[in-house]
Amino acid sequence: MNFVDKDLLSIQEARVLMEEAREAREAMLTFSQERLDSAVECLAAAAKELAEELAALSAEETGYGRQQDKVLKNRFICDTLPGRLRSMKCVGILHEDARERTMDIGVPVGVLVSLTPAYSPVSTAIYQVLTAVKSGNPIVIAPHERASKVTARLIDRLAEAARDCALPEGAISCLKTVTKSGIRELIGHPAAAMVINTGVSDLCREGAESGKPYIYGGTGNSPVFIERTADVRQAVCDIIASRTFDHGIVPAAEQYVVADSLIAEEVRAEMVKNGAHFMSEEEEKKLVNLLCPEKGKADMEVMGKSALHLARWAGFDLPDSVRVLVSQQKYISDQNPFATEFLCPVLAYYIENDWLHACEKCMSLLVKSHGHTLVIHSKDEEVIRQFALKKPVGRVLVNTPATLGSMGATTNLFPAMTLGGITAGAGITADNVSPMNFIYRRKVGYGVREAGEFLKGFRNPPSEEEEEDVKQLLKQILETLSRELD
Known part of the structure; x- marks a missing residue:
């Protein structure tokens, strides 16, 4: 009798994906913002080619929603998001203040683990990949089991486009044997730097208790x-x-x-x-x-x-x-x-x-x-x-x-498919999640005052008794020197 343990397969696959993403992170740390921007444009174009096909596959596989509206969401992300990202600076020198002698350096947080939903699997995954690459981070997508096939089709195409634009192997990947055990392995893996959960409520506790920075795009109502x-x-x-x-x-x-x-x-x-x-x-x-x-x-x-x-x-x-x-x-x-x-x-x-x-x-x-x-x-x-x-x-x-x-279609809010919230009691942000949520700012400060000046200015002034003791000591020293000179 042949027996395949799907949980074990999923866990093993998760480990392999995370190790590959860890290696990709080391390479991506050397990438300039210009190189990352070029990759974002390439990936958006590749995703746009599949907008209609993936909308049909999504409606068919999940049984949710209206195909025509899914096409609109996919095109909105592919068209609008890259335009908004072009003007953003995420890595390298973000800000330099010549007068104050300070700098802010944008640094990618590391490997992102993204849990995507069944209701908008394609547009959410495209958006997550583009924002991850813009901020210099590898990303591993954990799709909803109900949308695993359409998500895998998208990520396979984006991984192919990533190779064409010289992103390292493992920069964009997707868990294909989808089980909760495999997703938990992704979340808890030592290489995971941040977890993004877009509305997968039954895995909210795992993300919140992972010990990693956790972004939760919660329920609506x-x-x-x-x-x-x-x-x-x-x-x-x-x-x-x-x-x-x-x-x-x-x-x-x-x-x-x-x-x-x-x-x-x-x-x-x-x-x-x-x-x-x-x-x-x-x-x-x-x-x-x-x-x-x-x-x-x-x-x-x-x-x-x-x-x-x-x-x-x-x-x-x-x-x-x-x-x-x-x-x-x-x-x-x-x-x-x-x-x-x-x-x-x-x-x-x-x-x-x-x-x-x-x-x-x-x-x-x-x-x-x-x-x-x-x-x-x-x-x-x-x-x-x-x-x-x-x-x-x-x-x-x-x-x-x-x-x-x-989602930023009829407002000037950041174009996003992950909307942070605070009433669910989980997650570190209430923003429309952007690449700026996937970096940390390294602060640089030049010295502008001497240490002695600081110490002198903040020492406690001597008491009257201490001043009198110093005067008496100086008087004795002077009297001793005077006798010796005589």
């Missing part, structure tokens, strides 16, 4: 507040477009709509006009049974599907014009299934009397869901600032769709 001064038509249009993009599989997408009571009816009417269906109590029960067959746990098999698919699977028919399913809610509780992260076009709808109550509602939703992003639609700058000041999130987006705004 983003609340959005429509304040009474907002352009309601545009706000609703943005929310529906964002929540339905890639069939709602992007974690940053809005999940909770909080409307000011003064405009709540207008918001509701506009949502219906844009394809929202407010469910009856019976329809909600059917949908929850589909989405959460186990209490408090979402069924990932039905995520990333259209609203019509979800409704029909749940057992109720809707017109073809329906794009998103909405449940009107009053309270937040542990028993409420809509507090679970749903990566599909489903929204919970709340009404609050004013922005202060809306502020508290959003705060409660963020704490409950560990969300990393908040959206506000408003023309009142003071309200916007109050929301920005008080919310425990990594980013606050204003008058823009959460999905596209968070």
